[in-house]
Amino acid sequence: MIGIDGARARILAGLVAVGPETVALAEALGRITAAPVLARLTLPPADVSAMDGYAVRVAEARAGATLRLIGSAPAGHPFAGAMAAGETVRIFTGSFLPDGADAVLLQEDAEAVGERVVVRETVRPGQHIRRKGQDFTEASTVIPAGRRLGPRDIGLAAAANHPWLAVHRRPRIAILATGDEIALPGEKVPAGGIVSSNAHALAAMVIALGGTPIILPIAPDDIDAIARGADGARGADLLVTTGGASVGDHDLVQAGLARRGLAVDFWKIAMRPGKPLMFGQLGDMPVLGLPGNPVSAFICALLFLRPALLRLAGLADAPLPLEPAQTKTPLRANDRRFDFLRAVLERNQDGALLAEAFAVQDSAMQASLARADALILRPPHAPAVEAGGVVEILRFERLGL
């Protein structure tokens, strides 16, 4: 059995980002840039006022001086002429500084009566001016390639004058759930069966991570049916299977995919929950075989599907955002399998993060998975930890999952 890092490295080794597509700015939220976004203009486009007030010459704008108001220049309506000696122009936040002005007198520091503006506070050189290009200059990179676009990036791309953006298309992730015992939600559950949940949880994860899921029809425990099921994944960037990947007599996924030429890279991995994990290639298409247990499938998907999908989606690297926390309960020394404990989090009065592992960690318990805030990581052979000791955790919130 190989370790988690080794497995992840082998999965990622063969994956490259899918191609680009052009999307409208409004559609680009959450997508990953396929090219740097270069500013199409300089911002501010000229020296502008940072406040509402009066454009002045700093040499004249001493407390007690009186200036002559010769006009007003709201933002978007630059003053046409130049300001001569002794003159001032009413300006507003974002207004271009008129020719001849070199500072801004705050309106609170001025007293205006008709055409006369009395300076009440001596102005410092350059005061309240935003310099041309202070935010960005034309042709500079405002957003690098390979960045996931959040609302702030969308605003920045808009400000840089981009109505369209080049982003990676969403990776297509085909999901094949297998098993005689599972039925779609709302459909008749066979005797001794359960409702299929893995495909739906994984599809939701795929969407949350920026991919497009294709939920293939459930394949029964039949080699030919599994082979035909996989045919439906044609054109997908990755096929994920669930179930049928353990070591029992009913390990049919590998046998089914073998009919279509599956080349297995590895299967089985030293972790808990999740031991039966398979990775291989079906022609050009990578295949990730997840366990059938819902908790195992989800945690394996976090560890292996997530980085694979993000690599396909255009992120060069997407390390798990691990962080330290104190365990609320003592933890036993671990054996040779990497262990992931579902836990809830709280903060103590000092702001320190406390993680409390659930007492029961059965890999079929989806309710406790849904209720958990985080996983506590217990590497192979990790020593016992007393209550209050520091452990590494992975918060679901930080993954958006």
Add this chain to the structure above:
Amino acid sequence: MIGIDGARARILAGLVAVGPETVALAEALGRITAAPVLARLTLPPADVSAMDGYAVRVAEARAGATLRLIGSAPAGHPFAGAMAAGETVRIFTGSFLPDGADAVLLQEDAEAVGERVVVRETVRPGQHIRRKGQDFTEASTVIPAGRRLGPRDIGLAAAANHPWLAVHRRPRIAILATGDEIALPGEKVPAGGIVSSNAHALAAMVIALGGTPIILPIAPDDIDAIARGADGARGADLLVTTGGASVGDHDLVQAGLARRGLAVDFWKIAMRPGKPLMFGQLGDMPVLGLPGNPVSAFICALLFLRPALLRLAGLADAPLPLEPAQTKTPLRANDRRFDFLRAVLERNQDGALLAEAFAVQDSAMQASLARADALILRPPHAPAVEAGGVVEILRFERLGL
């Protein structure tokens, strides 16, 4: 000027969740439950095996004993008869335990030759059995009302046999950007003008938070045009305006909306960036007036639009996930306005979170907003902090923004 908490409380006071709608399970990701989700079945539906192995009677399954194999019961194919004394049935993870069996012998601890199964390891009572209802029981609440559904919840709802869910509809947030100086991305920028970015950043924020944005056409600095622009918001759950909300001569939003009967609750708030903030009602529709500066608008939206939208969306409470960090640079004592400093984060070798505020915090600098990982909160009259001192921060990642 009122403080941030007071402003937020006044905004939230009048807001209630929008109504429910029925959506397919696959559409429910990110939506907020409008009713508790009750399990429609018990899981596991019976005592089942947690491993691949053999169903046994614990009294007989001592090391060295030989049992007679009378059948096989894959998951989904329960064993029809009952197990008599001295008998065993091959079972798999998820298989129903046959009548008469009370434990599971691991396949690794058994030696099977034809119909004979030799026990190699004495079995403990109840070993490797998942009890009926261990995950959840029929009619119990598996997901409470008012929870935002993540991929784990989608899986749990599926397992509980729900093809449809009742969720709050997405709040409709109308966004009205105002100003003579702004143009849509890709369109001709007027002389002295800039490209409109606020509406696009806010629309993306609305989507990220689970709402539906309606980007109204830009309204010029004209009272009638602003009034007509607001008419386009009819049927929205909230109207957000940007620009025209400060104290200059060009504060036209309030005047424009007054033509339609705006009742102002408050305007101006003791924070930086973001001082000009307006809240009021236009008939039944709440109106939030944000500043025109992009950074101010975004931070005000984080503080006020976000909780308003989440309340409308069905979350009872959505406090900001503040957390402690060490400041990398000394910070000056603050004045009476709440200050929000853009900062980047790193972790030191001990895992402690360090926040480094940008040296320049001009509220027009969108590039630095996009580059920031967090905001450092500086409450009114906060004392100076040395480098290494602890401050409160707000991470954009944790907001999904």
